[in-house]
Amino acid sequence: MKLKFTHLFMAGAVCVIASAFVIDNIKPKTHRKFIDPANMNKAVKPGDDFFEYANGTWIKTHEIPAKQTRWGAFIILNQENTDRVLAILKDVSKTSSGLPKGSVKQRVGDLYASGMDTVAIEKIGYDPIKPDLERIGRIQTTDDVVAEAIYERSRGIASPLFSFGVSADSKHPNVNIAGFGQGGTTLADRDYYLKNDQRTVKIQNAYKQYIVNLFSLTGSNTNQAVKNADIIFGIETRLAKAQLSRTELRDPNKTYNKLSVIDFKKLTPHFNWVKLMVDMKAPGQDSVLVAEPDFFKTEDDLVGSVTINEWKIYLAWNVLKDNATELSSPFVRATFDFSSVVSGQKVQTPRTERISSSVDRNLPDLLGQLYVEKYFKPAAKTYMVNLVNNLKTVLGERIKRLDWMSPETKAHALKKLAAFSVKIGYADKWQVYEGLTINRNDYFGNLRRLDEWRYNYNVSQLGKPVDKKRFNMSPPTVNANYSPNKNEITFPAGILQYPFFDFDADDAINYGGIGAVIGHEMTHGFDDQGRQYDSDGSLHNWWTKDDADKFKKRADMVVKQYDAFTVNDTVHLNGKLTLGENLADLGGINIAYEAFKKTKQGHSNQKIDGFTPDQRFFLSFAQVWRSKQRPEFAAQRVLTDPHSPENYRAYAPLTNMDAWYTAFNVKPGDKLYKKPEDRIKIW
Structure with a gap:
């Protein structure tokens, strides 16, 4: 459930x-109507x-x-x-700045306070992701494209192309193993890319407008932003076509495919997994689980056929959409405008509740x-x-x-x-989140450090028994x-x-x-x-x-x-x-x-x-x-x-x-x- x-x-x-x-x-201990006929x-x-x-x-x-x-x-x-x-967070955040660094209340209270510091967040706009966009702008080769995708994932910046994580080996449940899965798309299901009924087309158009809006907020002119949307939707549609359906993903034997790292490299020539596993902070692995090998074959073909400029646009988009809700209000509003088309939600959830959920x-x-x-x-x-x-x-x-x-x-x-x-x-x-620093004046930095801490903790479990506690x-x-x-x-x-x-x-x-x-x-x-x-x-x-x-x-x-x-x-x-x-x-x-x-x-x-x-x-x-x-x-x-x-x-x-x-x-x-x-x- x-x-x-x-x-x-x-x-x-x-x-x-x-x-x-x-x-x-037998009777309830109070006069409360646990079954109230007035509701029936x-x-x-x-x-x-x-x-x-x-x-x-x-x-x-x-x-x-x-x-x-x-x-x-x-x-x-x-x-x-x-x-x-919220009552807990509001109370703790009043005094957390004066508490010992690294204590429970300091980190909880200061994370909430940093998320509620809208003055600072509005002031810096999208400055926090400018270094990421500039780095992507310097990409020149296919190897650079792959390296950037790996860098974004291992630093908690974004999650382009595929999913990756360390978890129990389904056939050896006491052993942790690195696993790869399909990904690379934004919409909630592959059918949103592949169907053309009225509702689906409405969501597709809203998604493209969302892409236009976020690129426009970072300085792209409207014509370029529209072109970017078409490029991104095209790449993601090709990825969606290669994905297994949600029903197919329910078959645990179909998605259990253990490959040697060498064989995985042969399956996807553009991905040198021997080197990339080191870059992903998971060196020394003989084998990995690949849930959908055919998806990775298609993705490898895409890496070789899509132009470098188009990949740069795709990678920039991943940074934008994965970080938009953590930036200033124009980015947050653009994200809600799109999500409301999909969900029907009428007004945005209050910021206090959004930050509470984040904590x-x-x-x-x-x-x-x-x-x-x-x-x-x-x-x-x-x-x-x-x-x-x-x-x-x-x-x-x-x-x-x-x-x-x-x-x-x-x-x-x-x-x-x-x-x-x-x-x-x-x-x-x-x-205990050992080594994690939470700064009361740096909400975006806090979330980046949290993302990277979680990634590092996850890959650190390789070579260790599964923690069943x-x-x-x-x-x-x-x-x-x-x-x-x-x-x-x-x-x-x-x-x-x-x-x-x-x-x-x-x-x-x-x-x-x-x-x-x-x-x-x-x-x-x-x-x-x-x-x-x-x-x-x-x-x-x-x-x-x-x-x-x-x-x-x-x-x-x-x-x-x-x-x-x-x-x-x-x-x-x-x-x-x-x-x-x-x-x-x-x-x-x-x-x-x-x-x-x-x-x-x-x-x-x-x-x-x-x-x-x-x-x-x-x-x-x-x-x-x-x-x-x-x-x-x-x-x-x-x-x-x-x-x-x-x-x-x-x-x-x-x-x-x-x-x-x-x-x-x-x-x-x-x-x-x-x-x-x-x-x-x-x-």
Whole structure:
């Protein structure tokens, strides 16, 4: 689950139970309506549109704020989180200049203060990138083009041509290896270059105008800026044609290609990787992973066929667009003008919130320390540990009962489940950012130093064991994830907040919320991608062919179900792109429901606010996905987001659960009704 939102959790003093299956009192501990009928549209039958039934009045009566592209449960949490993070930053930045250099509060406070020093930022305009543009202007040969691309990447300046990083080798998950991937384009998906429908052409034109605007701000005349836009779009279109689609990228075996550095050099003659790996601060490597070899062959052909002058324009563009939001306001406005065409956002996010996000993104372990000290309580971590263990037990029981899987494959699945590691709240050991200097009067310099520090830290991991203790999200983040190479699930502190979790809520609310999230992440270990990794995190087939075929048959049913859904009433979802998340939603809600039924409330029929325990469970799940979004943003997500839209996430998995039909008396003739034999059951 990758939602890219942040939020903080504030918990009062509570008594944590020994087991999340048992509670002392069925009723909520407060009079708060965790399921508020005022948000529902009871004029709609649950079996006709469960999302509308659960959230309809809220959707009708709430508008999307101008600074947002969508509005709902997640974004509301995000806004609360932003407010709390801002409170921390504003308080710390008042005194950080007088604190010891290198201390947590000094670096956090001074980074925020430097970003808010708009007088200094406006005064210097685009001076910070002039040396980069001048250096590019001196390029004379093809070797210079390649050298500049490598220089920009290894200094944190820009990321032209391709992606590069150090991470675990998928087939040897305890070993770090250097890896290369496709890149070089700006628009969010290759289809934005290759399609010619009305919306796509509108985005293409806006993108070209964005290029014109940024070059004009650096002194190019309009005619030259327009020519630059055509050159850049042409190069990026050729790169896009060579890229794998997002659906193809979901195949971990297709993108696992280990090449010797010598063979990689032979594949791309214009790139002397033996020398370039030294320039990239990653010397001494025998082999590298190349996710898309054909892309690099095409890129090499481009390096030889595109003129030097055109490459200089392309490289200058990468510096411009990768740094525009860090420069003076004309550059920031030009960037927003373009992004608003794509997303539909009406007004720019306030600078305070943008800089707050920058601090969280750049110094997560420093800001995270201040956050958990104020907002995260150990009791929440204890509760989550118990809840995770209980859901692991339930998933294990469900695996044992599968009627489509052989005992041999079941044994491997149970071994993998038992090997799951769990990270909750925040890292056991904080990153200290050794050697990183933050200057209160140099925002651009701070970000450049941060970019270079991160790059240097990443490549420094070559030759070292994979750090499996590392926390991969900042503590305030409202998200959770599963890492196949580490076989681990992670729940940052930020997600432990209503509507996912509340100490005062009854179990139906928490199991329908955070319980379904936990089950979701566990199921990722067994979705169409995760199932290809073994218990130790290695990319290894542990399935019998017959079991794999049976799994695929069931997964294809999920693809078909979601392919039928549309966005903006015209564009169909890509069931293959969203398959992993859809499988995780289906597995997660089933696991959470079975775990809920083991609680005292799960055994009862006692109503709260007019709803039975089962109804509260399913309504809790549905209200987590309460959301409305701008049509532009919705259209973009169909191309780029592996998650289905929230309205479908709220009910599509439930149509495959017998218990949901019983809870809401869903019958033949209802629009969402599926015959029992058509209901999809996997995990």
